[in-house]
Amino acid sequence: MELTRTAPTTTTTTTTTTDNGRRETPSLPARPRAWSARLLEDPHALGEMARHAGGPFHVLHAETFAENVRGFQNALLSAGVDGHVLYGKKANRSGCFLRACVDTGAGVDVASAPELNHSLAAGLHGEDLVVTGPAKSDELLRLALRHGALIAIDALDEFARLVTLARSVRPARVLLRVLPPTDPHSRFGFDPDELDEVLERAAEARTVVEIEGFSFHLSGYEPAPRAELASALVDRCLAARTQGHAATAISIGGGFAVSYVEAPDWDRFVAEHDDGDYHAGRKPPRHYPYHQEPAKADMLAAILGHRTGGGPSLAERLSRNGIRLLLEPGRALLDGAGFSVFGVQGYKRRGGTSDDGREYGIVTVDGLSMSISEQWKGSEFLPDPELWPRAPIVEPVAAAVGGASCLEYDMLTWRRVPFPRSPQYGDLLVYPNTAGYQMDKNESRFHQLPLPTRFVAEGSADQGAIPTWRPER
Ligand SMILES: *Cc1c(COP(=O)(O)O)cnc(C)c1O
Secondary structure: OOOEOOOOOOOOOOOOEOOOOOEOOOOOOOOOOHHHHHHHHOOOHHHHHHHHHOOOEEEEOHHHHHHHHHHHHHHHHHOOOOEEEEEEHHHOOOOHHHHHHHHHOOEEEEOOHHHHHHHHHOOOOHHHEEEOOOOOOHHHHHHHHHOOOEEEEOOHHHHHHHHHHHHHOOOEEEEEEEOOOOOOOOOOOEOHHHHHHHHHHHHHOOOOEEEEEEEOOOOOOOHHHHHHHHHHHHHHHHHHHHOOOOOOEEEOOOOOOOOOOOHHHHHHHHHHOOHHHEHHHOOOOOEOOOOOOOOHHHHHHHHHHOEHHHOOEHHHHHHHOOOEEEEOOOHHHHOOOEEEEEEEEEEEEEEEEOOOOOEEEEEEEOOOHHHOHHHHHOOOOOOOOEEEOOOOOOOOEEEEEEOOOOOOOOEEEEEEEEEOOOOOOOOEEEEOOOOOOOOOOOOOOHHHOOOOEEEEEEOOOOOOOOOEEEEOO
């Protein structure tokens, strides 16, 4: 979830130029996925979906999600660590990913009563849920207790309410969320003194509260701070056991890195793009690092292999001390598992031409920038949207993308994206890899517009077959 400032690139990159020496409009192609590439190559599939939807739509692929889950599970296995992957549900609303959690044995990290109910309805057991989020309502705590979910407690008053509820409902399974020493201004978690206090109170309430361990969620995408805090919490678990607590689990939260684009494309783009490549000069002041290493399961492997001060690896410390590692990836499980499609409503020229001779313009689509959430953090989702149907380069243009509302700032993309021809009414505009936080986190019914339709695609496309699709209910 963290936005980082552009990291200085270590490679020396030169500006890409055309044959006649003019600067090319920067582009940032997304890493392709077999399943979505097959759908886009097919001459009919996307058009049929568009007719069916009658407006913008999202296409989801639960098999890709399941593959990502298995990647994390294999990293745990290879490191010899007992662990549990719990999907951070807030990153996407769709039920198809919950059923993939059931199929792969993953749990779900929920933060509201509707998220908890949705997970149960999809077939998850209460014990496979962890309830996070600050200052949870009594309603949510009661539901979590009833279903035997693990509850991450964030503050002393919340703990007191939980104890009262647990006396009348059922003993509570608790993780204590820790304020990270590397992130002292976080509004979440207990500081060390509060942690001592809550552990004492928990010891007094032992008949109704089981302290299963500790949790945290860090911003940034570095493996080392996670490994070091987890290692410190191994010591916390051992100390808590002397007070009679079970202390057998540590949750390292989510925030696993994702690579949307290949390294050379990213390095080139970051070195090249400037204010002039954006409508109204609106180059985003900060953005997600769209290429990262190590990412996803490789990042988990790096965390598990990390040694604090030349000692044993985190993996060794966890298994030697009988501690289960919980992780709550959201974005990383959704990598490659969905894309978003908007209908082109119009195109108009705006403001001259680029150095490589492209006419500048603005495309207006039939959806809202709320479906590309990065704009709502004052940033921009940078991987290139693609025009469909695909066409050979005729008269290339560079165009920003505006939404269907009457708001000046309702822009899906401020960047002037290179297109092979001018977009026209009836074309589709495809945004790649939007399942993690982009497609539905900020969606609203502004202007009384309906929310985008959701389709679920099935079939891996490995043998070249076109995935089948159906509306998600
Ligand atoms: C948001 C959140 C996650 C998921 O984060 P991602 O960046 O999507 O992996 C996991 N745990 C907690 C406590 C969170 O707040």
